[in-house]
Amino acid sequence: MRPDELSAVDAVALIRAGRLSATRLVEACLERIAQREPQVRAWVAIDAEGALSRARALDAKGGRDGLLHGIPVGVKDVIETADLATAYGSPIYEGHRPRADAACVALLRAEGGIVLGKTVTAEFATTTPGATRNPWNPAFTPGGSSSGSAAAVADCMVPLACGTQTAGSVLRPAAFCGIAGFKPTFGWLSRQGVKQVSESLDTLGSFGRTVGDAALMAAAMARRPGLALADPDAPASITVVRTDAAAEASPEAWTALDRVAALLSAAGVAVGASELPEPCSALPRIHPAIEHYETARALAHEHAHHAQRLSPKLRDRLDHGIAMPHEEHARAQAVARACREAVARWFDGHRLLLTPSAPGEAPEGHATTGSAAFNRRWSLLGLPCLTLPVMHGPNGLPVGVQLVARWHDEAALLAAAAFVERQVGWRA
């Protein structure tokens, strides 16, 4: 296996055992990037020299106990880095050099992670797409807004990357690119140094080609080593939730879901079905209200000083959000709280949910990054969720399923996801 094809978990083990050097791994990733970047366009900046120099320093070092010792990572360009420009996907910030690393970047570097470069994001992690193409077929979107992170990991340019999700910006691109994408519970990863879109929705997440890799990356960004240990563990039960968006999904989304349900059932897992309790049918409607109201405030500086350099779509969203009456946001937040309370009680009878990651394969074209119809409700509820690839759809692109757990139950979510991954036996 080429070093760039190794999982991060395997690469760390080989580096610790002295059977692979960080330098060789970084070189392999740089070779892959040189070869594939003209087609995939996943990166806004590559720090080849810095990464190699850091790799050599790590190879020369005695202790190798960092969670990510010697592992190159990609950082979504809405996340600040002190040694690489950070433009948040906007021409307003071209060449901007923040003074410090975001907290999650400082933490993953402290664990021996090597920032290989910054990955393409939609404009301010909203909806106007960047240049990235789906590595499976460049005619299709990679999903967004963490487009570059998902595509780079899927294409073996880097084993790990981080991103952010406000609606579906981690789960959707991971599903479209055929990798694991993990969004933990809202609020437990520090957002210091992450450009804000929505105070009450933005959540950091991780990408890897395996569930264990996505867990490892999140463990490093959280400085929570125990999270990386999630061994595959069959859940006692799982609940299929088709959601109110069911009509939007293509047949392949249900085929993937049914396949996983059947595999779990065959493995002795009790597979049930349910739907979220009321008033959760309001979630898809209130999510945009909350998002737009808050984005207009979070980007107030850019709206005031650089309106002409925003995309027309984002400018419209900010105009709309700033004009929204406070009462509309307050009502939406009150409904969101009522949903969380209802879901908390509902979780007494359900441990783990199985639901589509997206309406189907990545859509063709690059005008949008696809639908967040299967992501908004989980983002607004703040629940931890993970997508992993299951099969290929009619266009030969990957189709995943999404697992969702109770708040703060990341360990159970990852263990169950690792079990599903083993049962599915996906090979990219």
Place this chain on the structure above:
Amino acid sequence: MRPDELSAVDAVALIRAGRLSATRLVEACLERIAQREPQVRAWVAIDAEGALSRARALDAKGGRDGLLHGIPVGVKDVIETADLATAYGSPIYEGHRPRADAACVALLRAEGGIVLGKTVTAEFATTTPGATRNPWNPAFTPGGSSSGSAAAVADCMVPLACGTQTAGSVLRPAAFCGIAGFKPTFGWLSRQGVKQVSESLDTLGSFGRTVGDAALMAAAMARRPGLALADPDAPASITVVRTDAAAEASPEAWTALDRVAALLSAAGVAVGASELPEPCSALPRIHPAIEHYETARALAHEHAHHAQRLSPKLRDRLDHGIAMPHEEHARAQAVARACREAVARWFDGHRLLLTPSAPGEAPEGHATTGSAAFNRRWSLLGLPCLTLPVMHGPNGLPVGVQLVARWHDEAALLAAAAFVERQVGWRA
């Protein structure tokens, strides 16, 4: 009355009526600063020229409908400004010029507010004090960490200022300096551009010499004009909560509380007494666990690269926080959630709480900024709270009381606080 002594509400009205110019108001504030800053030391930077030029532009302007049209404000130096250095109270960031205004600064500028300068903060809004003195008596602390904002407003250097609270950093300095300090519900003001100490505790707040002024400032930072309209309104009932910290309070704290309770009772308000339900007695113990765990992550970059330029106290806190097992933080957060659920039910029988703002007058000396014993529980619960001055204590320093309302009930909190203010009739 000198212009610098005007409330912001009155000054806006005079400017709108053409009876006061923004230029004259800024000049009066600058004169006051020139006279008093050597004693009070509230500012790390003053932008006299920029403020005057902005005031002249506002005076020349046709429309005067901004909430803060022509009003100078102070901005705590953990909050980023594009035209003034932002050092977060740390030598690490001396001279640092952020690329953009924090969202709350952009919003208050959009309402016609004039940033007069940056105010002194304790190191990264934690505990190591800055140089500010209590304007009532320079031998005493002004409280912290928003020391400069509270002292500058109290001393009529500026009518309004903003700050942040993680434990007691808005309520405590406001109480010690004899002004109104307002911390809204956790999560409803955008923290974009505010240096993070704790993802799950940090909250923006406002300072004014009257309740109406503190409300006006918060309304501008939230772009929520309706919040500024809070007319005095007697609550139907109020509940005195002495809390588990009761033994730490000096007699003057209870005298102030009893005086307000008697005034309200005489005005026909039903005054009761109660204590927070269990498991809330755990709140003072779990708050530092959550704060230290999260601060070590939020300041991971500074810890990794600039440890020697942190105060020994903060360095120790970061060392402790980074070594804390994840389980300890998870347990503390689980208790916090249980407390919020218990308090939500308890609030069915209580509408508004009356409790000390601080253990008493500001303590003498400058080694610490005083105790947050009466603030931590409300910060961790995320409830909106407000302090207003009531009387002078034995050292001639102000003593306030704190009102606390249910989550998102800012409008009722402000209306009741304005009513209490009128009954108390405090004149600084």
